[in-house]
Amino acid sequence: MATQFVVIPWDVHGNIDYGKLVKEFGLTPMGGLPTAFSENLLFRRKKVFAHRDFQKILTRIKEKKPFVMMTGLMPSGKFHIGHAILARQMIHYQKLGAKLYIAVADIEVLLARGQSLEESRKIAIEEYFLNYIALGLQPERCEIYFQSERSRDAGKANAYYRLQNTLAKHVTFNEFKAVYGEITPGKMLASLLQVADMLHPMLPEFEGPIPVVVPVGTDQDPHLRLARDIAKRAKAYTFDTLASTYHLFVPGLDREKMSSSDETSYIALTDDAKTVKRKVNKYAFSGGKDTVKEHRKKGGNPDIDVAYQYLTFFEEDDAKLKKIYDEYKSGKLLSGELKAILIEKLNTFLTEHQKRREAARKTLSKYLAT
Amino acid sequence: MATQFVVIPWDVHGNIDYGKLVKEFGLTPMGGLPTAFSENLLFRRKKVFAHRDFQKILTRIKEKKPFVMMTGLMPSGKFHIGHAILARQMIHYQKLGAKLYIAVADIEVLLARGQSLEESRKIAIEEYFLNYIALGLQPERCEIYFQSERSRDAGKANAYYRLQNTLAKHVTFNEFKAVYGEITPGKMLASLLQVADMLHPMLPEFEGPIPVVVPVGTDQDPHLRLARDIAKRAKAYTFDTLASTYHLFVPGLDREKMSSSDETSYIALTDDAKTVKRKVNKYAFSGGKDTVKEHRKKGGNPDIDVAYQYLTFFEEDDAKLKKIYDEYKSGKLLSGELKAILIEKLNTFLTEHQKRREAARKTLSKYLAT
Numbered sequence: 233m234a235t236q237f238v239v240i241p242w243d244v245h246g247n248i249d250y251g252k253l254v255k256e257f258g259l260t261p262m263g264g265l266p267t268a269f270s271e272n273l274l275f276r277r278k279k280v281f282a283h284r285d286f287q288k289i290l291t292r293i294k295e296k297k298p299f300v301m302m303t304g305l306m307p308s309g310k311f312h313i314g315h316a317i318l319a320r321q322m323i324h325y326q327k328l329g330a331k332l333y334i335a336v337a338d339i340e341v342l343l344a345r346g347q348s349l350e351e352s353r354k355i356a357i358e359e360y361f362l363n364y365i366a367l368g369l370q371p372e373r374c375e376i377y378f379q380s381e382r383s384r385d386a387g388k389a390n391a392y393y394r395l396q397n398t399l400a401k402h403v404t405f406n407e408f409k410a411v412y413g414e415i416t417p418g419k420m421l422a423s424l425l426q427v428a429d430m431l432h433p434m435l436p437e438f439e440g441p442i443p444v445v446v447p448v449g450t451d452q453d454p455h456l457r458l459a460r461d462i463a464k465r466a467k468a469y470t471f472d473t474l475a476s477t478y479h480l481f482v483p484g485l486d487r488e489k490m491s492s493s494d495e496t497s498y499i500a501l502t503d504d505a506k507t508v509k510r511k512v513n514k515y516a517f518s519g520g521k522d523t524v525k526e527h528r529k530k531g532g533n534p535d536i537d538v539a540y541q542y543l544t545f546f547e548e549d550d551a552k553l554k555k556i557y558d559e560y561k562s563g564k565l566l567s568g569e570l571k572a573i574l575i576e577k578l579n580t581f582l583t584e585h586q587k588r589r590e591a592a593r594k595t596l597s598k599y600l601a602t
Numbered sequence: 603m604a605t606q607f608v609v610i611p612w613d614v615h616g617n618i619d620y621g622k623l624v625k626e627f628g629l630t631p632m633g634g635l636p637t638a639f640s641e642n643l644l645f646r647r648k649k650v651f652a653h654r655d656f657q658k659i660l661t662r663i664k665e666k667k668p669f670v671m672m673t674g675l676m677p678s679g680k681f682h683i684g685h686a687i688l689a690r691q692m693i694h695y696q697k698l699g700a701k702l703y704i705a706v707a708d709i710e711v712l713l714a715r716g717q718s719l720e721e722s723r724k725i726a727i728e729e730y731f732l733n734y735i736a737l738g739l740q741p742e743r744c745e746i747y748f749q750s751e752r753s754r755d756a757g758k759a760n761a762y763y764r765l766q767n768t769l770a771k772h773v774t775f776n777e778f779k780a781v782y783g784e785i786t787p788g789k790m791l792a793s794l795l796q797v798a799d800m801l802h803p804m805l806p807e808f809e810g811p812i813p814v815v816v817p818v819g820t821d822q823d824p825h826l827r828l829a830r831d832i833a834k835r836a837k838a839y840t841f842d843t844l845a846s847t848y849h850l851f852v853p854g855l856d857r858e859k860m861s862s863s864d865e866t867s868y869i870a871l872t873d874d875a876k877t878v879k880r881k882v883n884k885y886a887f888s889g890g891k892d893t894v895k896e897h898r899k900k901g902g903n904p905d906i907d908v909a910y911q912y913l914t915f916f917e918e919d920d921a922k923l924k925k926i927y928d929e930y931k932s933g934k935l936l937s938g939e940l941k942a943i944l945i946e947k948l949n950t951f952l953t954e955h956q957k958r959r960e961a962a963r964k965t966l967s968k969y970l971a972t
Contacts, residue, residue: 421766
């Protein structure tokens with residue numbers, strides 16, 4: 233890979249040139265979406281910027297036929313606004329008629345980091361499930377499951393793990409190395425299980441032949457390509473080619489990757505108003521100038537300002553957002569004022585969200601019965 | 603390994619020095635068995651010649667407490683007399699109070715040789731299950747299952763495959779290489795599933811803490827050692843150390859390894875009387891002399907004579923067997939006469955067995971309900 237920036241699944245840094253990625257990975261720029269998509273700001277604002285084979289999903293939506301959106305979650309650390317943005321994308325698909333398959337990657341976290349299955353279960357429920365529900369996930373058309381315990385239906389459980397085992401026939405060590413660099417037996421098992429996660433909705437024991445779309449960050453594309461390659465070779469099955477979409481990352485407060493393991497890099501959905509204010513003021517990378525005088529004169533740079541970037545994910549009103557952009561760029565809006573707008577926006581959202589999150593405990597059991 | 607003969611799981615040839623193996627592998631010679639064992643000629647005649655940690659199994663038998671005997675079958679080719687001898691050992695354990703766990707290694711055969719799961723299922727039932735039942739396997743205290751479909755109980759199915767996945771954390775590529783030489787993703791998955799086969803009876807979803815004995819040929823010891831090593835490291839579980847016993851191979855007709863893929867090397871349990879006669883007369887390696895005159899004078903060598911060796915597995919009467927040995931060695935019994943004794947013995951057994959095998963279809967369903 234000739235790119236200057238590093239894009240492997242477990243390590244993302246540098247200034248990512250998405251246009252270059254689209255070209256090098258052979259993605260198709262996102263476009264020509266039906267109006268239903270513009271209701272979600274991720275699509276409206278091209279945060280979801282590219283895809284592979286997404287046309288078949290659009291056709292299914294147009295024909296009001298079912299399709300599957302598959303994704304995974306890593307049960308570690310706090311559920312932060314980066315996760316929330318992804319969750320909104322999932323929920324948007326659910327509204328468009330998708331059945332959601334959501335894998336809790338507890339086997340992967342065990343094999344890669346040694347975190348126990350019990351710990352993963354606790355984090356998945358407290359951090360992920362409750363927040364998903366509060367954000368609007370519906371229990372109907374939703375299979376949310378643990379990799380370590382696929383189903384309470386034996387036919388489904390056997391079929392899922394059988395797939396993981398049989399897929400091993402269609403992949404080489406060198407292919408794993410190309411994706412992961414160093415590879416261990418644990419990482420290999422986790423990778424095969426991830427491929428099974430993506431493909432198993434198409435098995436007769438699950439949905440049968442059905443288009444599946446996997447929304448990912450660009451760093452996850454090697455996984456997608458591996459899954460597509462393996463699926464093609466597994467002639468004992470009839471897998472439809474996986475569709476995928478590629479979205480921009482929500483940057484960390486410091487403009488690096490938002491990381492669950494560094495609490496100064498994110499706003500958690502359980503952070504209180506005081507914490508949000510402190511974190512944004514203290515850690516959010518600013519595109520403003522050093523002095524008020526200079527800022528008034530030369531203006532700020534919203535394109536690198538994290539507070540502004542976060543507003544592009546949380547301010548639904550396009551006109552209002554444009555006004556903020558223009559005023560910040562012209563120097564009329566100061567860095568502190570911009571941050572205050574974000575703090576207000578986030579805290580309004582979080583206050584309501586946190587109430588809904590507590591209420592979500594009551595319906596949790598509906599999601600745990602797969 | 604400094605031995606002159608090759609002993610890796612998928613390749614056995616040369617003149618195997620069992621005494622040397624016992625020493626090099628650190629096995630314990632079999633001895634001090636209670637009288638119940640002498641009913642089975644494999645134990646009485648030291649065909650089962652060594653063990654690891656078998657004492658705990660003997661204690662369970664003495665205390666009339668349950669234990670597990672675990673074994674696997676490779677669903678390929680014909681069920682031959684080598685398999686029958688092993689099956690009798692299994693059934694002997696069942697009579698002594700063991701619960702049997704029998705894995706159909708259909709995932710392994712798929713990954714190692716590309717044989718479809720459907721084909722494996724057919725062979726397992728037609729060749730193995732029916733012959734096991736005809737040989738006396740009881741449906742009670744017996745879990746016979748396919749690796750590709752562990753259980754109709756979802757809790758059990760999830761637990762079995764979860765074990766396979768989590769064990770990957772406790773093993774390195776080099777350990778696999780030490781056992782298998784060249785290693786592929788498929789062989790690795792199959793190996794981990796085999797370790798799960800051996801250990802899963804001890805899971806709470808199955809028998810809970812219980813001693814498990816795995817009877818194997820010496821060539822399988824590397825698998826046992828790998829399983830024991832992995833079990834020790836998997837601290838999230840409380841596995842009792844696996845016990846194992848080591849038995850002599852039933853040689854092929856040509857004194858090489860009996861192989862399902864070479865029909866001149868074995869007597870199948872579905873062979874008719876004419877075929878048995880032809881195969882023994884044509885292919886059975888003889889310890890007799892070139893001419894009758896020389897044989898009468900110098901005597902034959904029963905220790906390398908395959909017909910005699912087979913009688914040690916099929917002639918229950920020790921006195922009768924000793925007489926045959928002495929008469930062959932003295933030259934009184936000719937090679938053709940010895941072969942005729944074997945042919946008569948095998949055909950008497952097979953005629954009865956083949957009737958029982960057909961009758962077994964009626965009870966097959968009792969064994970398929972795990």
